[in-house]
Amino acid sequence: MSKKNIPNSFDDSKLPKGRISVERSLEIDRLMESRLDEIKNKLKQTAIKIENESNAK
Amino acid sequence: MKERFHYPLPRDEVKSIRQAIQKIRFAKEEYLYVFKGGKQILRFIGDESQVNIPEQYLFQLPDTVVVHNHPNNVSFSFEDIDMALFHNISKLIVSTPDFIYEVHRSGKSWDINFEKTETLNFFYACQSIARAELEKLIAQNQMTPKELELKLFHYIWLFFFNKFSIQYVQKKHPK
Numbered sequence: 323m324s325k326k327n328i329p330n331s332f333d334d335s336k337l338p339k340g341r342i343s344v345e346r347s348l349e350i351d352r353l354m355e356s357r358l359d360e361i362k363n364k365l366k367q368t369a370i371k372i373e374n375e376s377n378a379k
Numbered sequence: 380m381k382e383r384f385h386y387p388l389p390r391d392e393v394k395s396i397r398q399a400i401q402k403i404r405f406a407k408e409e410y411l412y413v414f415k416g417g418k419q420i421l422r423f424i425g426d427e428s429q430v431n432i433p434e435q436y437l438f439q440l441p442d443t444v445v446v447h448n449h450p451n452n453v454s455f456s457f458e459d460i461d462m463a464l465f466h467n468i469s470k471l472i473v474s475t476p477d478f479i480y481e482v483h484r485s486g487k488s489w490d491i492n493f494e495k496t497e498t499l500n501f502f503y504a505c506q507s508i509a510r511a512e513l514e515k516l517i518a519q520n521q522m523t524p525k526e527l528e529l530k531l532f533h534y535i536w537l538f539f540f541n542k543f544s545i546q547y548v549q550k551k552h553p554k
Binding site (some may be wrong): 328329330331332334335336337338339340341342343344346347350351353354356357358361362364365366368369372373375376 | 409411425428429430432433434437438447449451452453455457458459461464465466476477478491496497500501504505508512513516520521522526528529530531532534537538541542549551
């Protein structure tokens with residue numbers, strides 16, 4: 323059995339480089355806002371499906 | 380494990396989490412503070428994209444508040460959250476030039492484990508749906524592909540932590 327690696331790094335090297343302005347960031351949040359509840363509900367169904375598939379194995 | 384370690388700096392004059400957030404907000408390298416009982420117990424400097432903690436300091440992380448900075452305005456990386464969950468950090472804060480991102484453990488442990496296949500699969504589902512939803516804004520010419528990448532992790536964590544009823548917030552710096 324292999325020894326589990328203990329995470330030891332706050333490694334952000336895979337995050338994108340660059341910077342978004344605060345105005346654009348908030349504008350995108352406003353555009354997304356009306357869809358958030360629908361997306362969260364969709365993900366609740368996805369989570370149930372994932373758990374059911376896992377339990378079936 | 381990362382082999383290029385960042386060894387701790389001496390504690391500095393910062394006396395509160397709020398002060399730490401402001402002090403490292405515009406830094407070009409990543410700095411990391413560890414607070415326990417409201418007091419600064421450890422401080423590290425990393426490089427422009429990570430802070431690696433040597434093994435002998437990891438035992439001090441449970442039940443602490445950890446503050447570090449991202450030189451861009453991007454939310455937590457997967458590895459940030461993995462560190463918080465694995466070491467049972469009670470609150471993880473990222474300070475960026477324009478925003479503060481916070482995720483707060485609700486009880487004495489997170490009860491989320493990325494070693495469980497279903498948790499990891501749910502993370503991937505959040506990633507996939509967040510990307511698909513943001514791509515709709517690109518299709519409507521309301522955002523650019525670069526902006527998608529910079530906002531993606533915020534939406535992944537917003538959706539991911541919602542399932543576990545864990546508080547995740549993006550907020551502006553106080554004036």
